[in-house]
Amino acid sequence: MKRRQEAVPNGLSTNIPIGTLEASGALVTDVDGNQFIDLAGGIGTLNVGHSPAPVVEALKTQLDDFIHPVFPVSMYDSYIQLAEKLNSLMPGNSPKKTIFLNSGAEAVENAIKIARRYTGRPGIISFERGFHGRTYMTMSLTGKVKNFKAGFGPMPSDVYKVPYPYELRDSRKDEELLDHFSNLFQTGVDPEDIAAIIMEPVQGEGGLVVPSAEFVSGIRKICDKYGFVFIADEIQTGFARTGKLFAMEHFNIEPDLTVLSKSIGAGIPLAAVTGKADIMDAPKPKELGTTLGGSPLGCVAALKVLEMIEKENLADRAEEIGRQVKSRLESLSPYIGEVRGLGAMIGIEIVKDKTTMEPDPALVKQIVKKCYENGVFILTSGAFGNVIRLLPPLVITDEQLTEALDVMENVLAEMKQNTVAQP
Known part of the structure; x- marks a missing residue:
């Protein structure tokens, strides 16, 4: 990070603060040996995954x-x-x-x-x-x-x-x-x-x-x-x-x-x-x-x-990924205003309250950080910065997708508990 700050201009941001050592399919390994499941997909660049043979x-x-x-x-x-x-x-x-x-x-x-x-x-x-x-x-x-x-x-x-x-x-x-x-x-x-x-x-x-x-x-x-x-x-x-x-x-x-x-x-x-x-x-x-x-x-x-x-019928696979994500997350949290998208291009809009639908970009930043800390890459988007954007490689396995969604569910549940605990 020190070398990056000295050599690369501030205007070019990086969402995930790691150095990539190797990557294959939907998995990324950093220079410290940590492994991550990539639901960011290079902002839509990696539909066939990292380093396809x-x-x-x-x-x-x-x-x-x-x-x-x-x-x-x-x-x-x-x-x-x-x-x-x-x-x-x-x-x-x-x-x-x-x-x-x-x-x-x-x-x-x-x-x-x-x-x-x-x-x-x-x-x-x-x-x-x-x-x-x-x-x-x-x-x-x-x-x-x-x-x-x-x-x-x-x-x-x-x-x-x-x-x-x-x-x-x-x-x-x-x-x-x-x-x-x-x-x-x-x-x-x-x-x-x-x-x-x-x-x-x-x-x-x-x-x-x-x-x-x-x-x-x-x-x-x-x-x-x-x-x-x-x-x-x-x-x-x-x-x-x-x-x-x-x-x-x-x-x-x-x-x-x-x-x-x-x-x-x-x-x-x-x-x-x-x-x-x-x-x-x-x-x-x-x-x-x-x-x-x-x-x-x-x-x-x-x-x-x-x-x-x-x-590999990846168009059909995109549909299946979308179904799995939506079925897991649609009604999971009081903070989710809507889960939407086509196929494996999925947006999860995070709000402060489902009645007012007031955007909550601060909570989205926390969710992205917590997911990264627990081994999953996700992105943000939206006019208010309050939408989680999922663009997983279409070659992601069911096991990898399930594990990543487990992490997201746990992070959202933790956020809910922290809110309830506040006076």
Whole structure:
């Protein structure tokens, strides 16, 4: 910790204060020999677990051939093979094309470039509480100020925010929320100046909030009516996390562009924009580019990730994980306002009182700390910082999941006892 404080800037935080020695599947061992069950999953990066053997072997084989000739200089088969695979797997029947990049934020930025080039319009609509990255364009799209945008302005212009459903805290119906677009077009921006709407099928950083199928369908209809590009940010929801290969499948929606990263490469840096071929072809040659994006290491890793998801039925496993977590925790504590999510993308909203539903971020911090002290990694999220976010590797065993949930139950029970004991 002393070396970290001297060498690494304060702005980069680390949730769990350990040094990792080795990790496999859903288990992490630190430099002191302590073992932990990982329910954080690299914030959604480790759907196929830590160091999956098929990915490791593919990486070793690739290293013997070449590391990275840079695709804009000379091509290699794994890039094209992975593009073909993703094009075939995306929701909808439209012909697709794919470009590979380094990170989720870079992929979002390129999706915005493509949408603007295709439509000839500048404006982008995103959602309150949404998260799309930490670069300047993606910060502007992000709907949360503290820890993300405060003090970094000015932000890029031509970005407009609208409400996203949040049934626990917002009683407005889908029709009322969708009416905000009409208000925006009357008082904020001409729809003829809007290029795209970008949305997460499930808000991750925003608190694991799931919209209704009617709301998502309404967004698709608005895009069709005004000629907007529908961009699905599947960076955290993709690759079987929600019980489908891509979360948009839950809503029977074909996006125009889909942004991918995190679990695509099992931890090897890789991101993608996959979309309808006519939209993807809007930029002219050399108007899109990246030096390190789509490296052979990332591409061979991603091909193995997709193979593992299919062979091990990890989408079904995500559904089973979600069922087990919800059945154990839903009515466990007076502090749990709601357990929600899709598949193994689970949010547990912690409140001071179930009547007022007042958020309790301080208690969440205590729960995270106590779980870590008892061998389990969990994360926080939400606009108020009061949601426990569970993103366990989909290869976690039933025994590991049961042990982790036992720890969470014991921690919550201890919190309840401490509260009762207070005068």
